[in-house]
Amino acid sequence: MPPALAIFLSILAALVLLNTWATRRVLRSAEFGNRKALMVMGIWILPFLGAFMARYQFAPPVDSAPAPDSLPGHDGEQPPAPEVLRIAGLPPFELLDHLSAPADLPRMDWQALGAWAGQAESPATATEAIEQGRRAWLLHLRDTIGPHMHLHEGQDVLILSPLEPSVVQAMAGYVGKTRQRIARVLDGVARFQPGEKSVLLVLESEELYYHYVGQFYPDGGEFAFSGGMFIHDGCPHFVVVQADLSAIEPVIAHELTHSALSYLRLPTWLDEGLAVNTEHRIAGAGRPAQSAQAMHQRHQAFWNAERMQEFWSGDSFQRTDEGNQLSYDLARIAVAQLASDWPAFSRFATSARRSDAGAEAASSALGIDLGAYVGTLVQSSEDWTPRPHTWSTQRAQQAAHLHF
Numbered sequence: 001m002p003p004a005l006a007i008f009l010s011i012l013a014a015l016v017l018l019n020t021w022a023t024r025r026v027l028r029s030a031e032f033g034n035r036k037a038l039m040v041m042g043i044w045i046l047p048f049l050g051a052f053m054a055r056y057q058f059a060p061p062v063d064s065a066p067a068p069d070s071l072p073g074h075d076g077e078q079p080p081a082p083e084v085l086r087i088a089g090l091p092p093f094e095l096l097d098h099l100s101a102p103a104d105l106p107r108m109d110w111q112a113l114g115a116w117a118g119q120a121e122s123p124a125t126a127t128e129a130i131e132q133g134r135r136a137w138l139l140h141l142r143d144t145i146g147p148h149m150h151l152h153e154g155q156d157v158l159i160l161s162p163l164e165p166s167v168v169q170a171m172a173g174y175v176g177k178t179r180q181r182i183a184r185v186l187d188g189v190a191r192f193q194p195g196e197k198s199v200l201l202v203l204e205s206e207e208l209y210y211h212y213v214g215q216f217y218p219d220g221g222e223f224a225f226s227g228g229m230f231i232h233d234g235c236p237h238f239v240v241v242q243a244d245l246s247a248i249e250p251v252i253a254h255e256l257t258h259s260a261l262s263y264l265r266l267p268t269w270l271d272e273g274l275a276v277n278t279e280h281r282i283a284g285a286g287r288p289a290q291s292a293q294a295m296h297q298r299h300q301a302f303w304n305a306e307r308m309q310e311f312w313s314g315d316s317f318q319r320t321d322e323g324n325q326l327s328y329d330l331a332r333i334a335v336a337q338l339a340s341d342w343p344a345f346s347r348f349a350t351s352a353r354r355s356d357a358g359a360e361a362a363s364s365a366l367g368i369d370l371g372a373y374v375g376t377l378v379q380s381s382e383d384w385t386p387r388p389h390t391w392s393t394q395r396a397q398q399a400a401h402l403h404f
Helices: 003-027 035-045 047-057 110-117 123-145 165-185 206-214 242-264 268-283 292-302 305-313 322-338 342-349 359-366 370-377 393-401
Strands: 150-153 157-161 198-203 228-231 237-241
Touching (some): 123 150, 123 157, 123 198, 150 165, 157 165, 165 198, 165 242, 198 206, 198 242, 228 242, 237 242, 242 268, 268 305, 268 322, 292 322, 305 322, 342 359, 359 370
Parallel strands (some): 157 198
Antiparallel strands (some): 228 237
């Protein structure tokens, strides 16, 4: 073999080994989202530079990193679901007496748990009692769904999922970082309760996802398709489908925003508008399927005085036709415009009431007629004033604790 060819083959072999090592390092890291794929591409397109970046930009492989904050158990196994909660200074809480299964899935009597925790002598003990109840509920839900489900507990989050440890650890890290970013983006409006962990369910299929969320819908109600949902029904938590993990970051950002706003009980349009805009700020907006002009024309063709009452009440966000997409888009546009003066918008958002869709708060904090203002965005001359007496009570209550 000619010396030059031998040298070339040696360099090539060394390069392949280097790239293989760098690729394994990236794949075994705790990174999340599309960053892994982009880095692997870079390693093979720009071999030496890509390997250098993999060496210094990625954390050590998961098996050499500190173990995640998993729940304690026996011989590495997770603990069994408890039947009784015990906290010093409180009477025992009999869990089995306060669990029901309306959809063959355990559902806690959160009012009873809150009353029990309310007997605590200090807020810290009450918070601990609530967290213990939520953890116990998740363990019972884990046992009901199947042995492939595991409960992971991080500093800011409880995650029930069938995911691999490295993936769920990265997801927990993303949740923690996103909570911090939401608090900065929505300064003075968003709030995560001190000591309260976010609760995330990752369900393995759309069938299980819709079966789970169906227990929060009125009988016979239609589903608005979604890849994630925030449910404020005793225990604020959000649910996503495992099949949607390629797009999990925007879903988490969106649903965490709902969680951070849940203490305000906002009108649905305001809640969703803030969630969409915050999601875009944190996770990116993506390329729109239609131009702004085309969407504007669709808004003009769809909205009228009657349908706007659905928008104000929150009903239109649960439509199963194009009204669902147009509701989110109109909410996004309205919030983006109103939030241009953040101090004034912050006063509006923290005083807006669901009972009138925020009309009174818009007048006092922003000095505008809310119906007329949103009408100008679509160039409508109709009277779009919120009229609460025309709203369906049942649908309004449903919108109050379901956010997509």
